[in-house]
Amino acid sequence: MATDIHLGNLIESSPDIRKGRPCIAGTGVTVRRVAQWYRLGHGPEDIADRVGHLSMAQIYAALAYYHANQEAIEADLAEEATTAEALEHEHEG
Structure with a gap:
């Protein structure tokens, strides 16, 4: 007999993994990576x-x-882009 998988068990967040960003359960793959x-x-x-x-x-x-x-x-992705851009400008000169 097949095991039922509840959708609520497929995404998890933990402050110790990927800075608390939601991940696909049991993996290090963040939802935002899939969204990108x-x-x-x-x-x-x-x-x-x-x-x-x-x-x-x-x-x-x-x-x-x-x-x-x-x-x-989207806000998290925008914040990451802003941080990356600032680091690029910091290391240009």
């Missing part, structure tokens, strides 16, 4: 090909979480 690939135009199947150890259920759970929390994840 998605925003670049990669579909779920392509993302699964890129990260072969993730199931389609895990990819779709990450995308569902992203869409349900899009504002917060």
Whole structure:
């Protein structure tokens, strides 16, 4: 008999892993990483090909979480981009 997997068990957050960012449970893959690939135009199947150890259920759970929390994840991505840009300018000269 197949084991039921509840969607609430597919995404987890821990302050000790990836600075508390939501991750696909049991992996170090953050929801925001999946969201970045998605925003670049990669579909779920392509993302699964890129990260072969993730199931389609895990990819779709990450995308569902992203869409349900899009504002917060977009803000996190924007903050990271701003920090990266500042570091680039700091090391230019």
